[in-house]
Amino acid sequence: MSAHFVLRNARICTMDPEDGYRPRADLAIAVAGSQISWIGAAQDLPPAFADGETIDLAGRLVTPGLIDCHTHCVYAGTRATEFEQRLHGASYEEISRRGGGIRSTVGATRAATEEDLLAQTLRRIDRLIASGVTCIEVKSGYGLDRDTELKMLRCARAIEAHRPVRIRTSFLGAHTPPRDMSADAYIDAICIPTLQAAAGEGLVDAVDGYCEAIAFSPTQIARVFDAAVDLGLPVRLHAEQLSNQGGAALAARYGALCADHLEFLDADGAEAMAQAGTVAVLLPGAFYALRESQKPPIHLLRAAGIRIALASDCNPGTSPMTDIGLAMNMAATLFGLTPEETLRGVTENATRALGLSDCGRLAPGWRADIAVWDCADPAELTYSIGGAPLAMRFFGGRKC
8 A cells, every 4th residue: 555655854753652752863754644654764664655755854853733722712802902901900800800801702702703703713723723733622612602602613613624623622601600690590591501502513522611719610610510421521621720729629520631721739639630630731821911920830740740731722811822832932931841841732742631542643543643844853842932933734644
């Protein structure tokens, strides 16, 4: 069987768990269809692949396609005025309690047509793709009513028909209570029924929530998670961003794929995550934009052996970022992660945060989602402050 093409003369980081960060110049990759068929020493290329097209990469660096495992990139409007308010000293909580924050974007997203919402979203998706991303998680949560939440999820599902990228959706109905309802009434009357409707339409891959004093309590989130369990859907959680509400332990109790933010994570929460195998997703864009001072406890995550993933947290209010490489640089500069930790954070560990097992690594049988970079050292992907040196990108075996 002939390979569709063979990548040669490159420095390849397979990102396997052992030594996959160390680039090897002696490897070749054979791709057939949408998968990697073979990877090994170039001189050992099997004869069956010899007649495939050869792509000489001239010594460039090759990694798996990058994965952005936490975004809110389906939304309408802007919150630039809130950015100005924060510069003048207003806190995120103050802005939220005055009717800004998430609720501000809710109004704009409710008013947008599905076509306009998709058009705005695709502009952000294009910028993420340009930074080497091949898989993106996309949340709802700016509707807070049945029609808009479903509209957002349909928009997220439609992205794959318009762009060469893989989309995983998360239902985030438990983002914040609407202004005219209590949190408990909203969960019972709107959030859970909408989740059930979205799952019935095949629009949901996972269920998320925001466990915070300005959003939902652990008890309220647990009711949403119980509904997710009944539907056979995995869960993930915004936890310990602004305070310690016990969200990480709650996520772990439900076997969550990941708990995200985690600035106020404590030792008990870290231990619970470690026991459950819950991935920690760090979001340095929000930390930076909110000018926070409480950093995620990296030492606890490392000591507990918790896998660390990174994401852009692309959203209109607290992380208007569409460059995953910038998130890598911020995680190193602000949180002290190593370049290896940041690259694993947007490849194999991000894969686990999404419950996937066929991407984030270069290996036979895995998806041929591949990024080729105009550099030779993988540390340069973290060192560069924005503007990823992307030379070419393969998505499911197609150059695009």
